[in-house]
Amino acid sequence: MSSHVTRREFLNRSVAVAGAASVAGASAQTTTAAESPASVSTQSSDAAGAAAPAAAAAESAEKVPCGQIGKAKISRIMLGGNLVSGFMHARDLRYVNRLFRAYVTEEKIFETFRIAEEHGINTVFETGAAFVAKYNERFQGRMQFIPHIRVELGQGEQSLKDHIKQQVDLGAVALYVWGVAADNLVKAGRADEIVRAVELAKKHDLPVGVGSHSLLVPIECEKRQCPNDFYVKTLHSDDYPSATPKELRKEFIWLDGGPGWYDNMWCINPEETIAFMREVRKPWVAFKVLAAGAFLPRQGLAYAFKNGADFTAVGMFDFQVKENCEIACKLIRQYQNRERPWMA
16 A cells, blocks of 8 residues: 555545455355355445445444453454465465465555454454554554464573564564464473463563463463463364364374375364363463364354353454454354353
């Protein structure tokens, strides 16, 4: 976007673009009642003059509720950073990332942030700090950011301190140990390094979490009484055609690869994860809840909120945000009295 565009011009143009995108998205997806809880028939077929009604609808739209982790007030559904930083899971479809990068321009990212804020999403998760800062400065936005901490085997303490400080300086409202790093540390028998990283990060007076794809990570952290404030753990059902067969699943398969694995199997033991996290008295951010597109949002979000997640991080395109927020609001109300109490 050129620098001479004002906030007013941007917002006016964004409203019109959002209306057109909604109509185009509905047509492209050939949405049916079985695929989506939102009725396509409620969308206006007349894109001309839709800006004012769209703006009014945004004002009255139900907003995603927030939860509290430490001092941070965080929307219960966050924008996943992959679709901000320029990456998306695509299994073996080699063209998808190129197509994605052609669509998600800087202007499109800012448009996504605007729609997200309108519907109550206030946080981008993991990556995309530069876009968040630029959007907030240029358009007086209030989007928050939660970056990860990369912890390496054998990393010196000063190096780790410097890295944590750099992440804090990105404008973080919370931090968490990156899931890939935590998986690798537990795999190497060095869960103590996770505890050390959390202790160092907490000196910045921010909530600090621990991420993982492996259930062994929170198990080891709880065993060591790690002082983390929350967990970031994958959760999705294994009831989809391309899921790795149970007999081929092995711990850390997402790191090592192996027969039957694609980049859409990030929770190899969902039932065990749900059972363990039920006993953990800390907030839980569930991610990879759509199994890299294997599930529709109404399915993946329902599974996550019903089974104990307090927050979800979901990669979303601009045309998906409104409907996903509507789904999340309904599900959060529906599962207020679920088996695992809400921890935030």
